[in-house]
Amino acid sequence: MAPPTPAESAAHQELLDSLDIATVRRPFRSQTWRPSQRRNKNVKQLLSESSRKEASVMATQANTGATTPVATASTDGSQTPAEGIPGTANIAQAAQNLQTLVLEKNARAAFSSGPTVTYTNIESAPSLHPSQQRPYCDLTGLPAPYTDPKTRLRYHDKEVFSVVRNLAQGVPESYLELRAAHVVLK
Numbered sequence: 010m011a012p013p014t015p016a017e018s019a020a021h022q023e024l025l026d027s028l029d030i031a032t033v034r035r036p037f038r039s040q041t042w043r044p045s046q047r048r049n050k051n052v053k054q055l056l057s058e059s060s061r062k063e064a065s066v067m068a069t070q071a072n073t074g075a076t077t078p079v080a081t082a083s084t085d086g087s088q089t090p091a092e093g094i095p096g097t098a099n100i101a102q103a104a105q106n107l108q109t110l111v112l113e114k115n116a117r118a119a120f121s122s123g124p125t126v127t128y129t130n131i132e133s134a135p136s137l138h139p140s141q142q143r144p145y146c147d148l149t150g151l152p153a154p155y156t157d158p159k160t161r162l163r164y165h166d167k168e169v170f171s172v173v174r175n176l177a178q179g180v181p182e183s184y185l186e187l188r189a190a191h192v193v194l195k
Contacts, residue, residue, distance in 0.1 A: 067109065067112060144156075144163050145163065146163055146164050146165040146169060147162045147163050147164070147184045147185075147187075147188060148162070148164065148165075148169055148172060148173065148184070149165050149169055151165040152165065153165050155170070157170065157173050157174070159174075160173060160174075160176070160181035160185075161181070161185060161190065162181050162184055162185070
């Protein structure tokens, strides 16, 4: 076969360049892609927003005008009711505090189904998830990283292990019964 002429080589190279898909510009992202409008929030953000919302509701309820004291001392505008009449500032303050207490009591009565679970609430129930359950020593109550394969009792360290191995017959079963890990074969 004869070597290709320069004209044939140029035509061949031009054909290869036209068929090459690597030269076609393709954007990484689709042109129609738009970021999601939904924003995921963590628990702390949700709780802070709800407490801010409750505080704003309480503030608007406290400023409804129901706590303005009624005074008939002067109508000419020379004195304001809170300044002119002695003790009215304390009455207005007491009325506002009373209204806040009533609103809090009503809110507690509306949500009396149980303790509200918040981010830092101590009254929330303990976690029952298996990853949160730590094994404790059956004898001492300390964290137990070890389990005796013979008696299946959990123990804290080698001193407790020597006690576990020297227990009388039937005693390990009673410890397992207390932990609800005792197996009875019939």
